[in-house]
Amino acid sequence: MIGLFKQWRRQKALDRVQVSDAQWAEVEARLPFLGHLNADERQRLRVLAREFLADKEWSGAQGLALTPSIQISIALQACLLVLNLGLDHYRGWVGIVVYPGDFVIPRSVIDEDGVVHEYDDPVLGEAWEGGPVLISWFDDPDDAEGVNVVIHEFAHKLDMANGAVDGIPGLPDDMPRPAWIAAFEPAYDDFCRRVDDGEETVLDPYGAEHPAEFFAVLSEAFFETPVALRDDYPAVYEQLRCFYRQDPLTRPAR
Numbered sequence: 001m002i003g004l005f006k007q008w009r010r011q012k013a014l015d016r017v018q019v020s021d022a023q024w025a026e027v028e029a030r031l032p033f034l035g036h037l038n039a040d041e042r043q044r045l046r047v048l049a050r051e052f053l054a055d056k057e058w059s060g061a062q063g064l065a066l067t068p069s070i071q072i073s074i075a076l077q078a079c080l081l082v083l084n085l086g087l088d089h090y091r092g093w094v095g096i097v098v099y100p101g102d103f104v105i106p107r108s109v110i111d112e113d114g115v116v117h118e119y120d121d122p123v124l125g126e127a128w129e130g131g132p133v134l135i136s137w138f139d140d141p142d143d144a145e146g147v148n149v150v151i152h153e154f155a156h157k158l159d160m161a162n163g164a165v166d167g168i169p170g171l172p173d174d175m176p177r178p179a180w181i182a183a184f185e186p187a188y189d190d191f192c193r194r195v196d197d198g199e200e201t202v203l204d205p206y207g208a209e210h211p212a213e214f215f216a217v218l219s220e221a222f223f224e225t226p227v228a229l230r231d232d233y234p235a236v237y238e239q240l241r242c243f244y245r246q247d248p249l250t251r252p253a254r
């Protein structure tokens, strides 16, 4: 009985989400990395994004008025990651909180002398384990300084799905963990050295902060600048290709 009720409620939520072809197309046109999907992939992405829009609880923070365009844009980008993995990867939490531009999270740390330091941490987004995803929204993507906040935070969600936030998401049976580590570990060490040396990198230097950030930053690059990622770290590209079960490099117009 409960199962049926749940199913009915879900169908009702889904019925409420009506997006016209023109609305999809308008939002997709502002996401150039979707332009490379073929017709079948694009259709599947819309189906997933509509379910995602219905499943999640959306709220705007700090006075941001959530518009359908903003929600559709976030849904399309979040679902791009799981296009061939399925929405189950985003189950177990519902909240999506959208901020106007970057925002500040109050933090406190206790140092070795037991003194608590409170400070404000300006961030572009945050993903909480088992909790909501916080995202800053920029009307002009150029204001986000080359960062794809949505792909970044949802990559963290995939990383968290198997417990530790360590840059290793839940791998399918056909992807051995040692092979993942053998690709990512030397790439991370190399990237940290390059960033320390002050080298200009195509990849966001924020990836040198922690292996989990490296995975999130490389996921952004995988979808947005796959050529640069493949050239810098081919073994990592290969692991991400197997994990996401898609190959942005083979799409037309790359």
Ligand SMILES: [Zn+2]
Pocket (backbone or CB within 6 Å): 152, 156, 212, 213, 216
């Ligand atoms: Zn991050």
